[in-house]
Amino acid sequence: MKNVIDAPFLKELTKTTSNMYRLGWDERNGGNISYLLTDEEVEEYDLHHVIREIPVSFRSDDLIGKCFLVTGTGKYFKNCEDDPENNLGIVRIKEDGTTAELLWGYSDGGKFTSEMPAHMMSHSARLKVNPKNRIIMHCHPLNIMAMSFTHPLNDRDFTRTIWKMNNECIYVFPEGMGVLPWMISGSNEIGEATAEKMMQYRIVVWANHGIYGAGETFDEAFGLVETVEKSAEIYMTIGEREIINPITDENLKRFAAFAGIDYRKDFLD
Numbered sequence: 317m318k319n320v321i322d323a324p325f326l327k328e329l330t331k332t333t334s335n336m337y338r339l340g341w342d343e344r345n346g347g348n349i350s351y352l353l354t355d356e357e358v359e360e361y362d363l364h365h366v367i368r369e370i371p372v373s374f375r376s377d378d379l380i381g382k383c384f385l386v387t388g389t390g391k392y393f394k395n396c397e398d399d400p401e402n403n404l405g406i407v408r409i410k411e412d413g414t415t416a417e418l419l420w421g422y423s424d425g426g427k428f429t430s431e432m433p434a435h436m437m438s439h440s441a442r443l444k445v446n447p448k449n450r451i452i453m454h455c456h457p458l459n460i461m462a463m464s465f466t467h468p469l470n471d472r473d474f475t476r477t478i479w480k481m482n483n484e485c486i487y488v489f490p491e492g493m494g495v496l497p498w499m500i501s502g503s504n505e506i507g508e509a510t511a512e513k514m515m516q517y518r519i520v521v522w523a524n525h526g527i528y529g530a531g532e533t534f535d536e537a538f539g540l541v542e543t544v545e546k547s548a549e550i551y552m553t554i555g556e557r558e559i560i561n562p563i564t565d566e567n568l569k570r571f572a573a574f575a576g577i578d579y580r581k582d583f584l585d
């Protein structure tokens with residue numbers, strides 16, 4: 317039976333938390349990640365003994381029996397690579413749908429992220445749309461946060477602005493992105509609202525707080541977040557100066573036709 321410490325899925329996650337920390341997206345304990353493990357991965361590693369049970373504040377019937385590698389609450393992304401067993405945990409959702417069975421990690425007695433509702437509910441939503449989805453990640457990128465203080469908070473307007481700061485955006489997320497107003501983070505309500513958006517989008521902005529990204533792989537979820545953050549940086553850098561050379565709706569339509577992109581048609585005029 318192999319040791320989890322040597323698992324490629326653990327290295328993938330800890331390399332990602334270090335990258336996110338270095339990009340300034342995860343100050344202190346900011347941000348959290350959950351990674352759905354495959355049955356084969358769980359079989360191969362020493363994950364057959366329940367260390368303890370941790371109650372969950374909501375039901376996840378869709379996820380019963382599934383195992384997730386999840387960052388710990390209050391833990392710092394910068395520390396995950398050097399001390400994974402303390403900062404991360406692997407949990408399995410028990411048959412009752414409201415208990416997490418700890419199979420590895422949280423070695424100082426800790427538990428999963430306070431954003432567990434948004435993570436688990438988003439996994440349920442994304443798995444309905446794409447059974448290959450495995451990653452949900454949350455972080456606090458500077459420019460996305462700043463933009464959310466001054467920009468109208470509806471999916472269409474926010475998507476349009478982000479798409480128009482960089483041609484590549486409509487290629488990377490042709491379905492657009494969801495936006496939620498300020499809500500109580502960590503609550504079941506923000507979890508439900510996030511999951512509802514995740515039925516349509518892989519990106520959900522939490523105004524005044526940060527962003528969620530979903531994907532089949534770390535590259536996909538991370539790539540979505542960094543593409544949005546880059547566009548938000550361009551938006552914030554332009555600031556109040558007049559745009560005299562815009563990317564127009566017509567430009568985006570022509571690019572989409574050329575590149576064969578099936579984008580969200582009602583998001584362009």
Ligand code: 13P
Pocket residue numbers: 345346347348387388389390391428429430431501502
């Ligand atoms: P946790 O430390 O509980 O993961 O919370 C961090 C965070 O970003 C809350 O939104």
Ligand code: ZN
Pocket residue numbers: 346347454455456501525526
């Ligand atoms: Zn947060």
